[in-house]
Amino acid sequence: MGRARISLGSGIIVEYGALKFALDPKVPAPVDYTFVSHAHLDHVHTPSIKSKVIASRATKKLAIIRGYDLGETIEHVDGVKLLDSGHILGSRAICIGDEVIYTGDAAGRERAFLAKCKTRRARTLIIETTFGSPEYVFPEVQTVIKEVNEMIARAFERGKAVVLMGYPLGKAQVLSYLFSMWAPLYVHERVARMNDIYRECGVKLRAEKAVSENVEGLPRGPFVMVAPMMNSNSDFIRRLKKSRGAVLAVFSGWAVDRGYRSMMGVDFAFPLSDHCDHGELLRIVNEVSPELVYTTHGFTEEFAQELRRLGYDAKPLNGYQSDLTQYAEAD
Numbered sequence: 001m002g003r004a005r006i007s008l009g010s011g012i013i014v015e016y017g018a019l020k021f022a023l024d025p026k027v028p029a030p031v032d033y034t035f036v037s038h039a040h041l042d043h044v045h046t047p048s049i050k051s052k053v054i055a056s057r058a059t060k061k062l063a064i065i066r067g068y069d070l071g072e073t074i075e076h077v078d079g080v081k082l083l084d085s086g087h088i089l090g091s092r093a094i095c096i097g098d099e100v101i102y103t104g105d106a107a108g109r110e111r112a113f114l115a116k117c118k119t120r121r122a123r124t125l126i127i128e129t130t131f132g133s134p135e136y137v138f139p140e141v142q143t144v145i146k147e148v149n150e151m152i153a154r155a156f157e158r159g160k161a162v163v164l165m166g167y168p169l170g171k172a173q174v175l176s177y178l179f180s181m182w183a184p185l186y187v188h189e190r191v192a193r194m195n196d197i198y199r200e201c202g203v204k205l206r207a208e209k210a211v212s213e214n215v216e217g218l219p220r221g222p223f224v225m226v227a228p229m230m231n232s233n234s235d236f237i238r239r240l241k242k243s244r245g246a247v248l249a250v251f252s253g254w255a256v257d258r259g260y261r262s263m264m265g266v267d268f269a270f271p272l273s274d275h276c277d278h279g280e281l282l283r284i285v286n287e288v289s290p291e292l293v294y295t296t297h298g299f300t301e302e303f304a305q306e307l308r309r310l311g312y313d314a315k316p317l318n319g320y321q322s323d324l325t326q327y328a329e330a331d
């Protein structure tokens, strides 16, 4: 089949033999196969009907409730392997003919019911580098869990509610799973919709009570609520703080940044991420052992430079960046 050719068009285009693949394009691409790595909104679109769509079943289900119909999807193509990327339910990396691996968004460690990104050896690696700078060292998941449980226990002793906030698809399900032993447990209605799909796909999330942004429906005593990122100045949060003394906590890899907590206007920020930290990105590169690395999203130039110092041929795929702001969307 020879070597794959990689170019930027509507998304990353891989030509391999007679076939063309578009990887997470933002608009329909005139190719044989369109790969949708996962159901975050910076990775999904309604594809061209001419292109066959490679995506997991969970990604198709999650895309639909987010307003995107991927149409008929397939998981098996000759010469192509899908690898669990561990980022959210259904997220996949793709390996095309042992030539090219594209990670999509990838996690570097197991947490809750999620795995870490699987790898294979390939000649070319296209890797997301959201946290591709050395300061991003995430603490052990167990350490974060312990700190959060202590924080909740302290709040409960003082009769306060705790709001655990994270990206509504992905992070909120990890939070719903990890902290489900606290009662009463509520989830914001936007999180509840996603939790239901996770349950349909076999993830054992405990039943919880879904609530809208209505303080009257919530108890007077302490409770935990899993919610999307909400503005701390929103009417709902202000009323929760005033009437229930609510303690606000956000969960994101960006919590490593000094200043993130105060920028978000919350009491606590915990570095619990669905991406690889810097060391985990290096480990993936090492495992794939590629001749050429392309970096996408985030610290593309910095990480490529570091890889070149380590002896890899590496370059950023600039122009393929999320058009959404990092803090808002890089979960």
Ligand SMILES: [Zn+2]
Pocket (backbone or CB within 6 Å): 038, 040, 087, 105, 331
């Ligand atoms: Zn994502």
